Amino acid sequence: MRIAVIGAGALGGLFATLLARAGHEITVTAHQAARSVIEDNGIRITGGFGDAQCRVLVREVLTETPDLTLICTKAQDATAAISENADLLDGSPVIVVQNGLDGVSTAGQLLPHSDCFGLLTLTAAHYMGPGRVRVTTAASSYLGRGSGQTDAATQRWQAVLATAFPTLAADNFVGAQWTKLVVNMLNALPAITGLSVQAVIGSAPLRRILTASMQETVQVGVARGVTFGSLQSLTDRNLRVFGRLPVALAQSLPLRMGAKMGPVTNLGSTLQSIKRAHLTEIDHLNGAVVREAGLAGRAVPVNTLLTTLVHEVEVTRNFLKPADVLARFEELTDDR
Incomplete structure (x- = not known):
């Protein structure tokens, strides 16, 4: 599956590597300084999920529509990151990996034709530098949307993510x-x-x-x-x-x-x-x-x-x- 990861910080680098290790075709977006390092050396993770290194496509912005996109920027950067990729993302599924309360609703407003989900992770990861991530605490992640029971679409994407890292479908995601x-x-x-x-x-x-x-x-x-x-x-x-x-x-x-x-x-x-x-x-x-x-x-x-x-x-x-x-x-x- 072609999966894009927008943002190559601690969680973006971690999830990109784990998904690549699971056999998916990964594209990440990163700023220029990090982009050149990742292009040359790939992304390497150490710690809680084991040691792994992957080679990924690196872009400033996406150049094609993926099958699935993970938004892994900080919450304050989400609007800009989604907006600059909106032409390609709108209509394809998006998972927002962010703290706070507003990530899924922000994505939904900017991408009105997309299925938007949220991912909460209790994993702690340390950004060591461009393309280098150390997992200090490995834990489960929780995928969902809305306040009700998980739906079929949530369960489908949970199954995809779970091939790469521990992921559960969460009822009452807003409460979570x-x-x-x-x-x-x-x-x-x-x-x-x-x-x-x-x-x-x-x-x-x-x-x-x-x-x-x-x-x-x-x-x-x-x-x-x-x-x-x-x-x-x-x-x-x-x-x-x-x-x-x-x-x-x-x-x-x-x-x-x-x-x-x-x-x-x-x-x-x-x-x-x-x-x-x-x-x-x-x-x-x-x-x-x-x-x-x-x-x-x-x-x-x-x-x-x-x-x-x-x-x-x-x-x-x-x-x-x-x-x-x-x-x-x-x-x-x-x-x-």
Whole structure:
């Protein structure tokens, strides 16, 4: 099958390689600097899914219509990436591999004649450089669309992806996006401090902030009428319980997440963007919680400040010491 992967970052490089290893004909799009490296050396992955290297076609934009396309850009880059390939993509199936809540709806608006799906992945991958990806945590991915039961088209493409990497068809995909948004609260504090996800979870004061951001996310989802989708051990029932717990007890959730990551350092995708001097997708993560909270008439001070601090680091390129982060949150408490 001819499969295009738009975006050759950590997940794009990973999925392109795994799909090529499964026997599919792969084309990736990449910017000039990465394109020349991939043309010369291919894409190489190491870590959780084993070591593999593949040769793929590399283009600035697509030159023919594929049988299937994976959109693997950051959320803030999706509109531009889809738009510049829209003439060839509109009418063919598209899978959006992105964090946040808006990826599938954005693709549907730009490609009105395409079947559009979303893919949520709990795999953690580290972009080592053009054409080089290290998988720090190998996990399943979840394919779906809408709020109902999976349909025949979803099941068909799930079967295709599952030949290359563990993929499940997800009922209530919109709810699953909210569940993944809770998980993605792991990203902000590493981007602010420069610490790994494991180090943030290992710091009791930072872990309390992380936990509070997760609880705010759950509380906003409940206020917006969301039924959380099931991802691994996270369900609507236990997330609702988590959202009501005292922070001291609720910290068990990020602690369990940290234990599942294992010892290999996980930087988180937002910190990786900072290190590459790229803008982050924080407005689609913690910023999405802020936006949804506004629609629900709620205040989310923890997620609001985390969003602000990530934007500050984007500008200054200077990480904050944990003590300085805690001081900013103490100011927040004093103001209240």
